[in-house]
Amino acid sequence: MSYQAAENRYDNMQYRRCGQSGLLLPAISLGLWHNFGHDVAFKTQRAICHAAFDAGITHFDLANNYGPPPGSAEEVFGQILRDELKGYRDELIISSKAGYLMWPGPYGEMGSRKYLIASCDQSLKRMGLDYVDVFYSHRFDPDTPLEETMGALDHIVRSGKALYAGISSYNSECTRKAAAILKSLGTPCLIHQPSYNILNRWVERDGLKETLQELGIGSIAFTPLAQGMLTDKYLNGIPEGSRATQGKSLSPSFVSERAIQSIRALNDIAASRGQSLAQMAIAWVLRNEGITTALIGASKPEQVVQCARAVDNLEFTQSELDRIDAAASEEDINLWARSSES
Numbered sequence: 001m002s003y004q005a006a007e008n009r010y011d012n013m014q015y016r017r018c019g020q021s022g023l024l025l026p027a028i029s030l031g032l033w034h035n036f037g038h039d040v041a042f043k044t045q046r047a048i049c050h051a052a053f054d055a056g057i058t059h060f061d062l063a064n065n066y067g068p069p070p071g072s073a074e075e076v077f078g079q080i081l082r083d084e085l086k087g088y089r090d091e092l093i094i095s096s097k098a099g100y101l102m103w104p105g106p107y108g109e110m111g112s113r114k115y116l117i118a119s120c121d122q123s124l125k126r127m128g129l130d131y132v133d134v135f136y137s138h139r140f141d142p143d144t145p146l147e148e149t150m151g152a153l154d155h156i157v158r159s160g161k162a163l164y165a166g167i168s169s170y171n172s173e174c175t176r177k178a179a180a181i182l183k184s185l186g187t188p189c190l191i192h193q194p195s196y197n198i199l200n201r202w203v204e205r206d207g208l209k210e211t212l213q214e215l216g217i218g219s220i221a222f223t224p225l226a227q228g229m230l231t232d233k234y235l236n237g238i239p240e241g242s243r244a245t246q247g248k249s250l251s252p253s254f255v256s257e258r259a260i261q262s263i264r265a266l267n268d269i270a271a272s273r274g275q276s277l278a279q280m281a282i283a284w285v286l287r288n289e290g291i292t293t294a295l296i297g298a299s300k301p302e303q304v305v306q307c308a309r310a311v312d313n314l315e316f317t318q319s320e321l322d323r324i325d326a327a328a329s330e331e332d333i334n335l336w337a338r339s340s341e342s
């Protein structure tokens with residue numbers, strides 16, 4: 001199948017500066033954590049990527065372990081790149097990460113120089129790339145000197161295997177230390193990737209938002225839809241085929257009666273703004289000046305198309321924000337809390 005990107009792909013997306021860097025990112029980015037393994041048809045995966053690029057989503061986020069099996073998301077994306085997107089390489093921002101378990105033994109996870117550099121090489125091979133645009137430390141490693149982990153990121157950038165360095169899920173205190181080390185090495189921290197959505201506001205309690213703004217680091221908020229809970233999908237319980245039925249990261253226990261009440265109230269607020277709940281949830285994350293882009297996932301191309309249109313209404317009145325706060329209390333859904341800690 002030959003693919004020709006939509007000619008008007010840049011007409012309706014917003015591009016926002018990533019911290020104090022020269023890099024602009026689309027307000028909405030696409031992540032390949034779920035739905036890009038061997039458990040989903042290749043043609044669906046390809047259609048999701050095409051829908052994203054056609055909608056002006058230039059940023060694709062991966063990690064060594066995305067699949068299943070681990071590594072397969074990068075292989076699939078590599079194939080899509082080779083077959084259809086290669087001619088567009090200079091229009092794309094491609095990210096990968098290392099931090100979680102990827103191969104057996106003591107060198108297959110966490111934050112050592114040994115692991116990060118080997119993992120970056122493997123990711124490049126799987127995707128058939130000479131370089132990724134952003135390479136991340138995927139989680140904070142309390143047992144490895146931060147100088148070693150940041151030194152590995154600096155090395156990866158200096159050796160041309162990545163253009164920029166990033167960190168994910170680090171709390172405010174660890175972020176300050178990491179950013180200072182990277183700065184001293186001459187490789188600034190481009191971006192931070194935290195979980196953040198209406199039902200998971202740890203970045204507000206932690207002070208991370210203010211820290212990133214002060215340090216001039218951009219941020220990419222992952223799971224802005226709370227893995228699908230902040231959409232119209234779960235308004236009447238858990239539908240067949242949804243992520244909550246797949247035994248993956250969205251435990252059905254998260255979709256509690258209390259959460260459903262919140263989701264219904266939020267859905268009414270979204271309707272009064274002329275948006276779907278997914279669009280409002282994305283807009284809510286992007287209302288923060290310090291959040292550069294919302295990192296969504298999708299199981300169907302139509303979901304991407306709908307989410308991309310969130311940029312049509314990013315403004316909130318104070319009364320809408322108050323109604324959202326009254327409708328939704330924080331839920332215990334932050335699976336990444338332990339990955340942040342020193």
Ligand SMILES: NC(=O)c1ccc[n+]([C@@H]2O[C@H](COP(=O)([O-])OP(=O)(O)OC[C@H]3O[C@@H](n4cnc5c(N)ncnc54)[C@H](OP(=O)(O)O)[C@@H]3O)[C@@H](O)[C@H]2O)c1
Pocket residue numbers: 030031032033034035061062138168169193222223224225226227228229231232233241242243244278295296297298299300302303304306307336
């Ligand atoms: N750095 C880290 O540690 C970390 C951790 C987790 C994720 N991430 C990144 O963040 C990305 C996004 O994570 P996520 O997939 O959990 O994000 P999400 O955007 O919160 O949830 C995506 C899910 O929401 C549903 N959805 C999306 N658009 C929809 C729409 N318009 N209408 C109805 N349902 C819709 C789909 O659920 P169904 O599948 O049920 O249809 C989709 O799979 C990942 O791919 C990854 O790149 C990073």
